[in-house]
Amino acid sequence: MTGGSIRNAMSVDVEDWFQVYNYFGVIPRDAWETLDRRVEARTDEVLELFASAGVQATFFTLGWVAERHPALIRRIVAGGHELASHGHGHELVVQIGPERFRADLLRAKRLLEDAGGVAVTGYRAPTFSLSPSLTPWAYPILAETGHTYSSSVFPGRHAGAGDAEILPWRPLGSSVLELPMTVLRLPGRTLPVAGGGPFRATPQPLFLSALRRVNALGRRGIFYFHPWEIDPDQPRIPGLSFAKQFKHFTGLRQMAPRLSALLHAFDWARMDEVFAAELADPGSSLPLAAE
Ligand SMILES: [Zn+2]
Incomplete structure (x- = not known):
């Protein structure tokens, strides 16, 4: 394991290809039911990928998906x-x-817990659309609806306090x-080291060395991808638009082998295990190392 003794968090945002915000304005929400549903088969491939690497991960799943594919939810838990x-309808919190945020959270939580038979306490906002400055009301609502953590902020995307x-x-x-x-703070810029489109668009050795740098600083990485990203x-x-096509389709064919290499190059675990110490201590906000 090249990442040393640090365990990083592996996560998947479980949604279908047509639910991506990139398609907002192109695919109307009321057309979702008519489109080729591919999320169950692709998520099964993700489960195989993790099983062959011996990795357990966190699946931030839409209530919409759980409602239609409860057996998939059971396989994730198994x-x-x-x-x-991941909320219910993939609507932007902001x-x-x-x-509506409260209703969306409660609906997703009920569907996921009914299908999976486990408590759901983690949350990731669609398209990282939650932030301390833009949606300060969101954190109390997360707490009130039984969530203990959120992984919804992409530093550098918003400009507000926190x-x-x-x-x-x-x-x-x-x-x-x-x-x-x-993210990695470099002079003059903030480099994402978290997966998604930038992972597919960055040469693999460069991404791996950036994540090694994060670990060398004493920090645990959080990686994410979507089942549709292994579906060329x-x-x-x-x-x-051309820019949105690039963002959505670049590197899809190389994604599965790249993920497999990434899974073997570092230590990975579920979010709730990687951050167990902070979750267990309600007063904590423990910086591991100064940057
Ligand atoms: Zn999403």
């Missing part, structure tokens, strides 16, 4: 993975406001632990 919430925090912390005096997505043959819908 694999020893952590079942967590757009729906407090009341949005740039890169270590685990409890925003706004909330009991909810925020686990920001991994997914439908292509006309109407996406």
Whole structure:
């Protein structure tokens, strides 16, 4: 293991290819039911990938998916993975406001817990659309609905107070632990080291060395990807701008082998295990190392 003794957190955002925010305005929400549903087969491939690498991960899953694929939810839990919430309808927290956010969270939690038979306490906002400055009301609602942590902030994407925090912390005096997505601070820029599109667009050796750097600083990485990212043959819908096509489709064919290499190059575990010490101590916000 090249990452030393540090365990990093592996996560999957379980949603179908047409639910990605990139398609907002191109694929209307009421067309979702008519589209080729591919999430169950692709997530099964993800489960195989993890099983062959001996990795257990956190699956931030849409309630929408749990409602239609409860057997998949049971297989995720049976694999020893952590079942967590990605909300219900993949709506942006910043757009729906407090009341709809609460309803969306509760609906997802009920569907996931009913299907999985386990408590769901982790949450990731769709498209990292939650932030201490843009949606300060979101943390109390997460706490009130039974969530203990959120992994919803991508430092550097928003400019407000607290949005740039890169270590685990409890925003706004909330009991909810925020686990920001991994970035490296370089002179003049913030480099994402967390997966998704930038992982597919970055040469693999460069990404691996950036994550090694994060670990060398004493920090645990949080990586994420989507089942549709290992699906190069997914439908292509006309109407996406060139930039959005690039973002969605670049590197899909190399994604599975790259993931496999990544899984073997570092130590990985579920979010709730990697951050167990902070989760167990409600007063803690433990920086592991200064940067
Ligand atoms: Zn998502």
